[in-house]
Amino acid sequence: MWWLKEVWVIDPSQSLSAPRDVLVKGGQVLEMASSMTEEEVLTIAQGEPVETINAKGKFVFPGLIDVHTHLREPGQEEKEDILSGSRAAVRGGFTTILAMANTKPVIDNRALVEFVLLQGVRAGYAHVLPIGTVTKGMQGSELVEMVDMKEGGAAAFSDDGKNIQNAEMMRLALEYAKLTGLPIISHCEDKDLAGDGLMRRGVTSARMGLKGIPASAESVIVARDLLLAEETGGKLHLAHISTTESVNLIREAKARGVNVTAEVNPHHLIFCDEDITLTDTALKVNPPLGSRGDRESLIEGLRDGTLDMIATDHAPHTQSEKTRPFAEAPFGIASLETALSAVWQYLVLPGQLSLDRVIEAWSYSPAQRFGLSGGTLKPGSSADMVLFDPDFSEVIDSATLVSKARNTPFLGKSLQGFPIMVWVEGQLVQRNRTVI
């Protein structure tokens, strides 16, 4: 049994943000009280050994749920696999991760869904939930067996990485997915507008001679998919929103009652196109980093609830792939191990976002939208839980990262504020930054 003394509890599911003593027993959050005596705790323990953590000055919150990760298994295990990815997850404070379907082969049938699910169970760290594709082979022309895949454990459907360009196909997907109650996740990218662009089109791209991707490459698809969701009444989730125009479109659609949620990636909240240099491929990401104004719109959108959740879009690549000229390096940032800390340091500490809102957006909201367990510390709930030390600082180092990937813009830099203990179903899986 665990006794966390005088810890600051953040649990948006109970609108709670206050100091508490927390007891965890039998894989569950047992009780929370303003304070407890040793006698009371021992009585509850009924002979079970009690590990006491003096956690004053630290935070406890529900384990983070990341609805957008690329774990690369099956097929690209040189970049990441489900074991390394789920270890990286718990090191970073995530107890549930959704694995995107654009693996090799893509996850477009029940057998593959069950494979991903099983590999997650075998790994035994974070809960790994598969996202299935929307269309067979991600070809954008025929729907997958959504109901069968849901029964196999799929948590959502997405052709992420390859937008569904045919609007009729997207409309049909939103209609048919009603049979499952699961959301269709849109990748929000018009392939003709994006072209073979490398970064957001603007003064910085023009100066460096790197081919630009206009903001409209995202926003026109956001507008389209919002209209389709409104017309069909389908359940839509918009991935990695990065432009002011998209935020405005979503805000208006929500006011009209459209069944939509949207996510934002930490790197879009922290960096902008001006931060990119010609040889810094760690910041080459898709959708590309936007303007300074976009960054402000995204923070505002996350604050006012237009953007419902934060998701990493963890996109691991090998160092040899990223050690190439900018145009030749793949898009993506590996971020499971740094994302929470980066958000703490760059957004919470300067007062741009409250920690309560961050936890709501990264735990409670995803659980609600995707119908997942977790996202709460209500007594009786499964103890997927994070103890966060705001003072712990660490240099992001190749030797300590447990992901296979090193493609993070924080490599070699120091970050402050880290999860120092992580439990999945009451089992301690990470302690003092080391995965157990």
Next chain:
Amino acid sequence: MKWQRKDILAIEDMSVEEIRHILHTAKVMKEILMRPIKKLPTLKGKSVVNLFYEASTRTRTSFEMAGKVLGADTTSIAVAQSSVSKGESLYDTAKTIQAMRADLVIIRHSSSGSAKFLADILDAGVINAGDGQHAHPTQALLDIFTMEEQLGEMDGKKVVIVGDVLHSRVARSNAWCLQKLGVDVTLVGPPTLVPVEMAGLGVKLTHDLDGALPGADVVMALRLQLERQQSGLFPSLREYSHLYGLTTERLKKTGKQSIVLHPGPMNRNVEISDDVADSVEALIERQVTNGVAIRMALIYLLIGGSGNVVA
């Protein structure tokens, strides 16, 4: 001045003093180049590698010639015949060149930033002979050198650059170089090839060539990549030529004896009419000679030793 730089990657990060020093050195080099016996022992025992990932006759030959006049051993790695065509990465190629202990590497590559990428890996100096759409510093230096030979100091003068500015490393490098030296620069072309974000270069933009010409001392036509038409960037060569082609008639609008430059090779009767092309042949040949002088100057400054004074 004391030369500090290991590499020549982009004009953008160079000081006016450095640019002036290069131009001054090139003047001396040109004198050497005009001698009947042009071979110096200055760089004897130094090795220069030409690493060209894009087809180029003019620039590659110019660099080779420049290295040879200075007495260096020059090697050209023609990419189609090397291991690069077997898929070796630029990183691995760089490591190989490093192991061969080259003193200087000249790179041309289709990716913006590739020259900096190489320079970050190598102990050897690197000269950017054109990286993607980013920079072509030696072209900009030979252009300003040619302009000043014709017109004297360019400070306060006006240059119009017309054409496919968006995709042009020549336009970018010239825009930086000229504005650093106090030149009034205007970039001209259709909105699809001169989009608003090009204003980030700090120079004037316009879509109206006729309106930009009055007062221009130099008009530079960029080579139009004809395949841009298939990508929809302009409707036809006919309309492009009508709006942005340099003709004798149109050039009268400058109101002065302007000079016309072109980085070559020219698309005759597209960006430049036959008669204008014929009338500027002599100047274009002079640019070629100046190109060798500029490259001699750069090679000398980068690997010529600490003194940096031409005997």
